[in-house]
Amino acid sequence: MSQLIGAAVIGQSGGPTSVINASAYGVIRTALDNPDITAVYGAAHGIKGVLGDKLYDMGQEDAEELRLLLNTPSSELGSCRYKIADPDVDDTDYKRILEIFRKYNIRYFFYNGGNDSMDTCAKVSRFMAKSGWECRVMGVPKTIDNDLYGTDHCPGFASAAKYIATSCAEVYKDARVYDTGMVTIIEIMGRHAGWLAGAAALAGVVGCAPDLVYLPEVNFDMDKFLADVDAIYKKNGNCIVAVSEGIHYADGSFVSEAKTSATDGFGHAQLGGLAALLANIVKERTGAKVRGIELSLLQRCGAHLASQTDIDESFLAGKTAMEAAVAGETDKMVGFECTRENGVYTCKTKLFSLSDVANFEKKVPLEWINAEGNGVNQGYIDYALPLIQGDNQRATENGLPRFARLKKVLAK
Numbered sequence: 001m002s003q004l005i006g007a008a009v010i011g012q013s014g015g016p017t018s019v020i021n022a023s024a025y026g027v028i029r030t031a032l033d034n035p036d037i038t039a040v041y042g043a044a045h046g047i048k049g050v051l052g053d054k055l056y057d058m059g060q061e062d063a064e065e066l067r068l069l070l071n072t073p074s075s076e077l078g079s080c081r082y083k084i085a086d087p088d089v090d091d092t093d094y095k096r097i098l099e100i101f102r103k104y105n106i107r108y109f110f111y112n113g114g115n116d117s118m119d120t121c122a123k124v125s126r127f128m129a130k131s132g133w134e135c136r137v138m139g140v141p142k143t144i145d146n147d148l149y150g151t152d153h154c155p156g157f158a159s160a161a162k163y164i165a166t167s168c169a170e171v172y173k174d175a176r177v178y179d180t181g182m183v184t185i186i187e188i189m190g191r192h193a194g195w196l197a198g199a200a201a202l203a204g205v206v207g208c209a210p211d212l213v214y215l216p217e218v219n220f221d222m223d224k225f226l227a228d229v230d231a232i233y234k235k236n237g238n239c240i241v242a243v244s245e246g247i248h249y250a251d252g253s254f255v256s257e258a259k260t261s262a263t264d265g266f267g268h269a270q271l272g273g274l275a276a277l278l279a280n281i282v283k284e285r286t287g288a289k290v291r292g293i294e295l296s297l298l299q300r301c302g303a304h305l306a307s308q309t310d311i312d313e314s315f316l317a318g319k320t321a322m323e324a325a326v327a328g329e330t331d332k333m334v335g336f337e338c339t340r341e342n343g344v345y346t347c348k349t350k351l352f353s354l355s356d357v358a359n360f361e362k363k364v365p366l367e368w369i370n371a372e373g374n375g376v377n378q379g380y381i382d383y384a385l386p387l388i389q390g391d392n393q394r395a396t397e398n399g400l401p402r403f404a405r406l407k408k409v410l411a412k
Contacts, residue, residue, distance in 0.1 A: 004134060005036050006107025008322070009055060011043035012075040012142075013082075013113035013120065017156030018163075018303040019314040020112060020142045021076045021404070025069040026318020027110050027140060028058050036326055041104065041411055045078035046113070047120060051096050055104065060409040068404035070311055071394035073303035075112075076404060084120050087127045094127040101128070101135060104411065108136050108325050112318070114143035114154075118333055119358035125331040136325040139333035139354055140318050144300050146195035149360040150352040151335025155317050156300070158310035158387035161199035163302040164188055164242075165388065167295060168200045172208035172240055180289065181237035183229060183282055187275035187294040191246040192216055194364045195384075196299065198376045200242030202384060211239050216246040217364050218373035220255055225278075226285050228374055233288055245274050304401060308390025313347060320349040333357045345386035 008031045010024055024042070031040045042056040043049030056077065058066070069076060087094045100106070109128075111121045118139045125137035141148050146157035168186060175184045188197045194215025203209050211232045214220060232239040247255050256274040275292030283290040317334045324332065332351040339346045368379040395402040 003036060004107050004136065004326075005038060006105045007039040007041060008037050008108035008110065009041040009043055009050065009104070009106050010077070010110040010112060010140075011046040011049060012077050012079050013046040013111060013117040014079060014143070015114070015300060016074040016079060017142055017144050017300050018073040018159045018306045019156055019310050021069040021072045021074070022311050022314035023112050023140050023142060023155055023318040024077065025066060026315040026320075027112070027322050028066060028318075030319045030322035031108070032059060034322070034326055037108065038105065039411075041106070042077040044408075046080040046082065047084060047097075047111070048080045048082055049078070050100050051093060053100055053103075055411040056406070056408045057411045061406055065404050065406055068395060068402065070315065071303060071306070071392060071401070072403040073301045076406060081116075083116065084123055087123055091127065094124070097124060098128065098131055098133055101133060107134060108138075108322075110138050110140055110318075110321055110325075112140040112142050114141070114145065115148060115358065115361065117142070118148070118354055121333070122331070122354035122358045125354060136328075136330035137354070138321040138325050138330065139357065140321045141333055141335060144196060145190060145193055147193040147361045147363070148333075148335070149357045149362050150333070151350075152338040152347070153336060153387060155310060155314035157195060159302070159306040160189075160196055160299045161202065161384055162307045162388035163299050163305045164196060164199040164295065165202035166305055167299075168210055168240070168242060169203040169206055169208035171293065172203060172210070175238055175240060181233060183233055183239045183241070183279075183286070183288045183290045185241045185243060185275045185278050185282070185290065185292045186210070187243055187245055187292070189295070189299055190216060190244040192361055192363070194244045194246075197242055197244035198364055198368070198380050199384060201376045201381060202388065205381070205385065210242040211236075212241045212374045213376055214241070214243045214247050214374060215364055215369060215376070216244050216248060217366060218369055219250040220247040222255075222281070225374075226282065228372075229282055230286050233286060241278075243274060243278065247274070303392060303394070306392040307388045308392060309387055311392065312390075316349060324351060331355075340382060340386055
């Protein structure tokens, strides 16, 4: 493709992670340093910021504050859960997006998010091409769920996995303090894919593995679960269970009693309360002392335990997206292609078609789940362990983390 000179905009969407801002920084810093990019904007709260003409002028930010995005959790530009319509059914939003793109001469659009964000990217790309507005559209992946198609893994997953494994190891030690036994049930995020729950097993590398791990890839059987817990508790005096929030029965219904309490903007069930529910059932059936723990938002915002490997790769994803777009690529998502041979981990970027990625969920391979359906095997450990390496080299202030403090000057 020919050289394309114009402005760039990046938006963030969906649930935050501890490293999503590292990807944003990869896009922003690379764009600010590129002579083909006339201005760099950050969309306030994702695509809603474009629709509402609320864009931040990233060129007005201090370079050091931008650099601190590498270690700042959550979505610093603001996120949203807004499902954009199919342009063939309702093109109202797309006409507005085009209007804003024309106003600021935006020729590069980057969206930093998960499955639904890649779907938004694909739709925007298709409409811009149909409208004759040359605009290169790139998806920058983000999801702790690790369920995006094609890529070996997703930025954000490794840091959440490290937090989960560390927390499970710490709980393991705490649960064995007294001379009386206890059953501990730890609820971990993951609606349909069990990548995060599987990460609890990484605690076994330091001798603190949970006894049972349940993933949504396998149908849940309450009677078998209770029998497994009871057997381990009677044998060892303690039992630690890691369970995905999205476990379901054979008929597809979620075990969580809160499954129908609410939905997000994409119609996904808001899950929660599973640990407490299972704890009550186990207590009634076994008479044991039971504690339910829900890691909740902590597993996605715990930047103090972020994997340095994850931070570096997240920045690389954003940087690669910007470089690829300037080189002429569009309608793509940046992903990773990795090898783990003879204990050596290597990772390089690879571009995937947005149409292949959008709305497709990648599950944990069944061969990585044990025959009993209550744990993961060495295949999962070998896959995930290299990703959690390296400690977050973060700045601190008065003993606390020093996060980015952006001015967020609105573009005019």
